[in-house]
Amino acid sequence: MEELRPQPANLSPLTPLGFLERAAYAYGNCPSIIHNTTIYTWLDTHRRCLQLASTLSSIGMERGNVVSVLAPNIPAMYELHFAVPMCGSILNTLNTRLDARTISILLQHSQSKLVFVDHDFTSLVLEAISLFKPNTKLPILILIADDEASTPTSSPPFGFMDTYESMVEKGDPNFNWVRPESEWDPMVLNYTSGTTSSPKGVVHCHRALFIITLSSLIDWGILNRPVFLWTLPMFHANGWSFTWGMAAVGGTNICLRKIHVSTIYGLIKQHDVTHMCGAPVVLNMLSNSLNTETLDKPVKILTSGAPPPPPVLLRTESLGFIVSHSYGLTETAGFVVSCAWKPEWDLLTDTERAKLKARQGVRTIGLAEMDVVDQESGMTVKHDGSSRGEIVFRGGSIMLGYLKDPVGTSKCMRENGWFYTGDVGVIHTDGYVEIKDRSKDVIISGGENVSSAEVESVLYLNPAVNEVAVVGRPHKLWGETPCAFVNLKNEITEKPTEKEIIEFARARMPHYMAPKSVKFRDELPKTSTGKIQKFILREIANAMDGL
Structure with missing residues (x-):
């Protein structure tokens, strides 16, 4: 078999962008995005993304350019996850709760060429731009007009070159989108919530995002055509990859501009929501609100971040939510560890089940290896549920590195081949990992x-x-x-x-x-x-x- 080697037919770079093209064929007339009275099909979304990518390309956005977006979970935010990399550029989603100074620092650090700005954040971005260092080339600003206004803004305000919808309308629906030359080409740039004095810009390639997307869908057991409520900000690790994941399975994206418990319950009923994501604080909101109500149909909810307290898990599940617990970092492009449920655990008491579900669990299929190692010796800790060490990973969804920060990259991506998370954990006797704390906590x-x-x-x-x-x-x-x-x-x-x-x-x-x-x-x-x-x-x- 030595003569068999890779050939052009099997060397096509992996990228999640192809999921959208397939969705247009397989789920063409099925709803892709619902937001208030706006409803798009997958044919619509595919066409609109191609048109926007075409316009971006025509104004000079190309391979290696960073295009930023500051917007909540609205249709434009979803479309930009495809349209920006489809013109060859790198997508940078900004945290909507950052202040002007921080946004200014991140835009300058990333050397963003263009920024899409939701109408709620125009003054914030203009202030951020005013803080740029002298003689710095300013990015192009594009306005995402009020999606709820009866008469959308027809022309951009001062300082903005164009509007989002105008750019979509101008584009070519038959645009031949720019495929990656290599699956290692950068596709997204996500900043962590670290200090602004030394921004941590996590760069992920097409390959990593392809792997994490499929891994997340399989691990959570998502079948075709789910109804996904966007309670998780899409700017947060690209919505844990479910932006591209929903295209892979032809799901319906229910967009949500602002988080209100009553709105969430209303949308769940109105659209028969099947899946949603959120940090443990979202679970706490859903189970503690005065508007709390038991669901007519079960809704699967995936939580990640800090370990959810067992009492919060119990209250949430008593309302009809089926909670799954995962663990990941911006540097891993999404969750790479999950509490894979065992049938025998169903026989345990509610309290015992909640304690087990609060653990992080085992690696997902997209992660090659995971371990908990002693921080001094580097050796694997005992599987006794009490010996502590640092959680480390190897796998295809690990970041390429931090932008312009080789020292920071080398500190967590070491020569021994492990990515060091900075999280302290233990390994239980059944092989499941549990986070005990961030090292600094x-x-x-x-x-x-x-x-x-x-x-x-x-x-x-x-x-x-x-x-x-x-x-x-x-x-x-x-x-x-x-x-x-x-x-x-x-x-x-x-x-x-x-x-x-x-x-x-x-x-x-x-x-x-x-x-x-x-x-x-x-x-x-x-x-x-x-x-x-x-x-x-x-x-x-x-x-x-x-x-």
């Missing part, structure tokens, strides 16, 4: 490692607690001690005191792990994807009077 108190996630899980058992985050607070004797920031449920009439919360925790866990201080807050600081911003809480804790 581990609280070292008197030489003991305290898992903030474990403390939070216990505090969530308190019926008065709505949300909680635990960070380290400086201590003269112990170095640091756990400090809990607690948001209480609105309907609670008799609110617990700091002492009562501490005693609640001490009754359920080792005393050294229980919080030594509790601060009540009306709201916990969060990212746009619902992750609690612990670095802000750490700053607050550090500024408190020492203990």
